[in-house]
Amino acid sequence: MTAPKPRGGDILAIAAQNKVNWSGLDQTCINAIRVLTIDAVQKANSGHCGLPMAMAPVGYLLYTRFMRHNPKNPEWFGRDRFVLSAGHGSMLLYSLLYLTGYDVSLDDIKQFRQLGSKTPGHPEYGVTEGVETTTGPLGQGFGNGVGMAIAAKHLEARFERDKSGLFDHRIFGICSDGDLMEGVASEAASIAGHLGLGNIIYIYDDNHVTIDGHTELSFDEDVCKRFDAYKWHTQVVEDANDLTALSKAIEKAIKETSRPSLIRVRSIIGYGSPHKQGTSAAHSNPLGVEEVKLTKEFYGYPTEPPFFVADDVLAHFHECVERGEDLEHAWNAKFAAYSKKNPAEAAEFQAALATDLPTGWDAELPVFTPKDSLATRVSASQAEAAIGKKVWNLFGGSADLNESTFTDVKDGGDFERGHFEGRNPHFGIREHGMCAILNGIAVHGGFIPYGSSFLCFTDYARPSIRLAAMMELQVVFVFTHDSIGVGEDGPTHEPIEHLSSLRAIPHLTVIRPGDANEAVEAWRTVMTHTHGPVLLALSRQKVPTLDRTKMAPASGVRRGAYVLTESAGRPPEIILIGSGSELSLVVDAKAKLEEKGKSVRVVSMPSENIFEKQDQDYRDSVLPPGIRRRLAVEAGAPMSWYRWVGLDGEIIGMTTFGASGKYEEVMKHFGFSVDNVVERALKLLAR
Template sequence: MATASAQIKVNRSDLDQTCVNAIRVLTIDAVQKANSGHCGLPMGMAPVAYLLYTRFMRHNPKNPKWFGRDRFVLSAGHGSMLLYSLLYLTGYDIALDDIKQFRQLGSKTPGHPEYWCVPGVETTTGPLGQGVGNAVGMAMAAKHLEARFERDKSGLFDHRIFGICSDGDLMEGVASEAASIAGHLGLGNIVLLYDDNHVTIDGHTELSFDEDVVKRFDAYKWHTQDVADANDLEALSKAIENGIAETSRPSLIRVHSIIGYGSPHKQGTSAAHSNPLGVEEVKLTKEFYKYPTEPPFFVPDDALAHFRECVERGEEMESAWSTKFETYAKKNSVLAGEFQAVLAKELPNGWDAELPVFTPKDSLATRVSASQAEAAIAKKVWFLFGGSADLNESTFTDIKDGGDFERGQFDGRNPHFGIREHGMCSILNGLALHGGFIPYGSSFLCFTDYARGAIRLAALMELQVVFVFTHDSIGVGEDGPTHEPIEQLASLRAIPHLTVFRPGDANEAVEAWRTVMTHTQGPVLLALSRQKVPTLDRTKMAPASGARRGGYVISETQGRPADIILLGSGSELSLVVDAKAKLEDKGKSVRVVSMPSENIFEQQDQAYRDSVLPPAIRRRLAVEAGATMSWYRWVGLDGDIIGMTTYGASGKSEEVMKHFGFTVDNVVERALKLLAR
């Protein structure tokens, strides 16, 4: 396929150089037309990206989700035009008109790469460092699947992860966390190319960053190389070949580039980082490339034809892979069936057959009851895969007999993330993006603050990731206010597409895990108690299955309409259940609503929500040991909330709860005051 002005010829001595410059020209024209964007990185790193897509990566533009493909992660997402140019040029489902609509509302080419927007974009990047964590997660996924399914050296599961990162990526702590664990694990299927251009928005990197990155990665146990000139295609090719050949360690290739390469007045400066070049500078830059200055968005016929060879080559690669898989499936039919089922996210028959049922004699912390539910599922669903941020003795999320995922033991189901909450959650996103897993990670709820960037991106991409966060309130007790979450529940509930589930007793914890396994559009965060909570008597109350709708009537006074609705979640649910009995002794009619997930409840239709919270019953009291903001929607102007407006305290759990008013007597007192208004 040719451009509208394909008959124009370019003076050139080398087709490779013309193709590299095609990437650069599309970038500067798109940024100039949008009057917004980052052209500097694509101009500097175009040779690297060109080589990856045309010589080294296994990919099929006509089937971007082919399992056997190599994955490419542009961690430096601000350089998105580098990726969009490549996707267009190599034949993915992106047109030249899409390039022309860069950064425009509703376009397929938003300012940063969006996973859901364009085929061929493997992950949403933008917040720097996240792509490094995603790449590590993808590499872990590939290694685990290879360890589980590889037979007879088929080569079906040996795909690689390539990435480009920037100075800014490697300043971010999440990248350091992820790189550290990648080196520890010896993930030899990652090749990360570091754009060392010495420039950030504020100026030269020496303003804030003068470490020797290569020595740092040497200390992480990575294989490291240095390429002195990003325009040296021969040196780049040799380094990439070496990186691919190194299979026992992840590889970092430092590439010395010039940001905004080719711009006579802006290259090598922060002026080339995140602004259009300007009309005159665009003209001068194209002249430097020996490219026509008009029309914009011009790509020569022979350059486009060379790029489009990726289509035929990709189809041949996929066809060869499929033929291999057919042979593999004949010899290993059971394994092949498992593999295909997991890629389709098919839960095995009877996956929930052994979920526990708890009785009132079971007084358990929800972290314990949830752990038992997870264990029952993990026995049936092998692609449930995850670990903790060095807190398994508190979160209880390891898979019994699952084995450790460690260097040389990639068949294990229990990765150890270490004390790296942010890196852990970013890696979980990579596992989910790769496919073949329902990944989970665990820590304390207070430490979601460390991991918020990755949690938000999981929600933005609507990934099926499970975040298991225990120690969910001031009920933590002795550890004190540094470990007692206050504002976290409300702020997490505010994240679109993130489902927060705070079960009120052991059976609701089971329903939480049932939700996890069947909720495929977006992550689920389980907020679980450290302290024991009563298991409610379901013979006298609604079954816990009502929790699947987010909120439900668990108990109410029979024979007359309710005077007041008491709402609770988590460990405070039992308080409102017990308060109901005392209020009834005082002649009040009470409805108790369990609200384990406000996010799920708000997705129910209005008729159901009104059946649980009838508009006519305006006296409502919510009880939760956290910040109160999210509850105002449900209690209204005539309601009240018992919550937290300060930080917690250190002491025995029951004493701390009592100190802050989380007692049955206080619930009764506040309810009576509300009714007396």
């Protein structure tokens, strides 16, 4: 069978020679990956077969020759991690998982992209065994891998003894042109190079094709020079089918332990398809029945039946099972010896992996009194510091804003090149990269990662926050400067729509504490909320600390909303609901309304997300259905509040951008004053 006509210039002509000098079985195994892909995509009539057809040799080598992994125990800690950042090529990963013996069957492959299957359109963490992280939005997996590498390096620095090699696992990944065009990958690559994360080995699929056509339409940079500037170790392999060259490059990258590695591999997208290889037509469409037949013929592969895998091919791939079990057995023996010699360290390490909090982790949490008037960013910082003394694996930093967010670990040391034992990584002005990295630290295991910035800048990081929620990761996002109370910095730094839009993300819990003690309880909630990320929205400006001897305890934060205080003697006529810095406004408004003979209930609602998960009886006890006059007050867009005030209620919120000025004047200008709350409440009562 002659090679398909190459497209795209001389480099494709060289690659199309298919310079394979390994055994015929190796080539048949590679082609099995390709055929499973094109059959699955064809059956689904949907999907991306081009990347798996091109990068099958790379996937084959990683899973059968280089990666330490155990298909029968995908959670084995000592494994190398693999990230398919180019998640649209998911069938490459699913084929490898099936062939090497993971809990992915041939029937699962046949159900590619079908509702409820283990093989969704893009890899999903928690859905398919062996998938380390959810990828698809380009660049995210790249950043996740950097997070995994940071986690591994910190664990190694903390626990390694006597060169045991227990903590030296590596992060392999495949990224695409599209990944490297996305800004989040650039942010993460810059951090990885700065830190010298030599446990990263990424293979860049340089196929010169995107959906719109040739990459030269928008992307003609020298990627290796860019990564050289990032302080990465770079190599080039001119033919994705040259197993010898690929192997030498991977071996060299593994030996390079002081810098992350990028191997640029020139490939032909849709390799083997006579009429579509090397073109955008091979990117994201089924080949078509006739083209599938012709492509299989080029591979020298049976054209029927579909999804055919020969016994010798499956047997060869399944050698990964025995090899993986041997690797894990050897690692376990090493760890047993390590545990005997270092019992305290071994116990601490195992507790971290199990997400167990140490006894007394919250014993030193502060308690504030009305004499303490603090911004919630300050009180939350004190709570975090108290927890950080007890919980070493509460690990994170800021996007170059620690002077404002106060989230560093005092005396924790900087996490830096050559000092991976430090507890304070510096993410630089890179919110998107920071949050993608936090997700990688979380999926790696062993940590409760956090990152901080200003709430307005969640716009930069929203895709990463969304994926943390989708994966239900225990990640803490600490975002301060949460409203127009920012003041002088003005509307560019004053979040308006952010709270409502973030509350709309499934599995993301937003907590906006109203005073110092609520901020403490918010952190207590963070530490025990293991399924899904938590976002703390904290004030820049000082807020009064409420007198808890006359009001409900701040522990009500754990239920999302609670009755803070109410008029004595008769049922409430109106409910005032507040969050964050506006909570004290409604408390003071209650006193003025009582002077006018009104009976008022004040509800603190720091977390709508938590409150909506409470049982109906509890929700009704806080917001009785019979009390329909309700006024919510929050210095943000009102959308999320309509559910709680109902048709007969009102909201004092923001429907415009903010303004620059003294925060007290800005708040009053937009209606956030005790007098305005009282006036609006009286009008509501007069209806």
